[in-house]
Amino acid sequence: MNTVREEIFALLRDYASLVPARFIQIPSNISFAEMNRCLVELIALNPHFQLYAPSNQYQRSFWKTMVRQLEDLLNRSGEEDEEIDPRILDHYLSTSPTSGPIPGSSAPSLRGQICDRGLPLGEPPSKSFVTYFWKPKLNQVQEHSHQDMVNLTHYRSSTLEESRTTIEGGTTGLRTWFASHMLARYLIQNPSIVEGKCVLELGSGIGYLGIIVASLQQLSPKVSSSLWLTDVNEEVLSQCRRNVQLPCNISSTHKSVEFRVLDWEEVLHSNVKPLENLLQNQINPDIIIGADIVFDPALVPPLVAVIALVLQFGSKSGIQRSAIIALTVRKAETFQSFLDHGREKGLLFEDIPLPEAKGFEFVDAVETGASADNVRVLRITLHRT
Numbered sequence: 472m473n474t475v476r477e478e479i480f481a482l483l484r485d486y487a488s489l490v491p492a493r494f495i496q497i498p499s500n501i502s503f504a505e506m507n508r509c510l511v512e513l514i515a516l517n518p519h520f521q522l523y524a525p526s527n528q529y530q531r532s533f534w535k536t537m538v539r540q541l542e543d544l545l546n547r548s549g550e551e552d553e554e555i556d557p558r559i560l561d562h563y564l565s566t567s568p569t570s571g572p573i574p575g576s577s578a579p580s581l582r583g584q585i586c587d588r589g590l591p592l593g594e595p596p597s598k599s600f601v602t603y604f605w606k607p608k609l610n611q612v613q614e615h616s617h618q619d620m621v622n623l624t625h626y627r628s629s630t631l632e633e634s635r636t637t638i639e640g641g642t643t644g645l646r647t648w649f650a651s652h653m654l655a656r657y658l659i660q661n662p663s664i665v666e667g668k669c670v671l672e673l674g675s676g677i678g679y680l681g682i683i684v685a686s687l688q689q690l691s692p693k694v695s696s697s698l699w700l701t702d703v704n705e706e707v708l709s710q711c712r713r714n715v716q717l718p719c720n721i722s723s724t725h726k727s728v729e730f731r732v733l734d735w736e737e738v739l740h741s742n743v744k745p746l747e748n749l750l751q752n753q754i755n756p757d758i759i760i761g762a763d764i765v766f767d768p769a770l771v772p773p774l775v776a777v778i779a780l781v782l783q784f785g786s787k788s789g790i791q792r793s794a795i796i797a798l799t800v801r802k803a804e805t806f807q808s809f810l811d812h813g814r815e816k817g818l819l820f821e822d823i824p825l826p827e828a829k830g831f832e833f834v835d836a837v838e839t840g841a842s843a844d845n846v847r848v849l850r851i852t853l854h855r856t
Contacts, residue, residue, distance in 0.1 A: 472512055473623050476501065479509050480621040486514055487602035487628075489529055492536040503541070503548045507556050510537060515562045519602070523630050523719060526599035527566045534563035602630045605655070605683070607690055608662055627721065629682045631714045651676075651762040653846050654797035655683045656826040664758060664795070665698075666691035671756035673733070673777065674764035675700035678711035684760070685715060685722035698725065699754050701733035708732060729754075735773035738780060750781050759794035759851075765809045766801065772812055779816040782853040794851040795823070801845070813851065823848040 478498035485495050497506055514520060541555050604626045658664055665684050675681050681700045688696035702708045712730045715722045737746045759781055782792045800806045810820060825843055
């Protein structure tokens with residue numbers, strides 16, 4: 472099934488990106504038979520989701536919602552000869568910790584076990600594979616003969632294993648944040664920024680942007696691209712490596728991806744030569760990227776100092792280096808501190824217009840309060856006197 476209705480693709484995208492089931496609605500213009508078939512073929516039996524599945528908690532919540540909505544759709548259709556595909560029910564039951572009636576029914580014994588978000592009470596969110604669909608720039612301009620249809624072959628996907636808890640073990644790096652999606656959109660719309668370049672990412676987290684950048688570099692005919700992914704937390708960086716190297720991701724075929732522990736606070740040490748050697752000689756990037764790395768006021772001075780250190784010299788390609796940083800403004804004081812410290816170091820800040828969502832299927836409904844309204848994407852350069 473390479474071509475599907477837009478509404479069906481939206482549901483597939485929502486499931487893959489772990490949109491809470493309470494926000495997912497079966498399209499009203501789709502027949503019961505078609506919806507039944509698509510849920511089986513595109514989700515329940517999808518080989519990708521069998522290898523890289525969402526958590527059992529999420530799957531229970533999703534299928535509970537789908538079964539209830541399918542029952543409603545069947546009742547409205549009046550098609551007495553139709554029934555919910557047994558494979559849907561079997562798949563749902565396989566995710567349940569205990570046997571019992573299908574959630575969504577009126578069984579009081581089960582209602583007491585399920586919270587309003589569709590997760591079993593007392594069961595914390597577990598690690599889960601999440602998949603994001605995105606369309607390379609070349610495919611964004613292709614015309615479709617049927618505008619209400621989506622050709623799945625025009626899309627790429629990026630899959631990660633991440634924690635859906637906000638903070639796990641004291642680090643925010645084990646999940647993907649909203650600003651990362653905005654920067655990914657911008658880079659996908661402007662792939663020349665990373666094609667044929669040496670890219671350094673600060674605060675790579677579990678590798679979402681790294682997968683996007685490595686994929687864009689692999690999709691380019693240029694072969695001189697390289698990518699350095701850095702983070703201060705070794706556990707997070709190990710997860711980053713595993714995600715980038717997942718066989719389902721194009722990034723797994725990239726031969727020039729390096730993973731390196733990098734502590735920004737080293738720039739404030741009396742002996743900064745080792746860090747200078749790493750950044751200027753060993754990595755020698757053409758461009759720096761980073762997403763949602765401006766959140767802790769204590770980290771602003773070392774972050775700014777690292778950016779300024781890298782931008783001091785031209786890249787090996789002879790062009791002036793720049794940094795592209797996406798951030799969510801949670802506290803105005805922290806953002807202003809970032810700007811003030813940067814200007815003291817001679818940094819220039821330019822706002823980049825946020826990319827339109829058309830052609831991009833990134834969804835992140837988990838980060839409470841996050842929206843494009845409080846996301847900034849900045850191009851940073853060093854003032855030359």
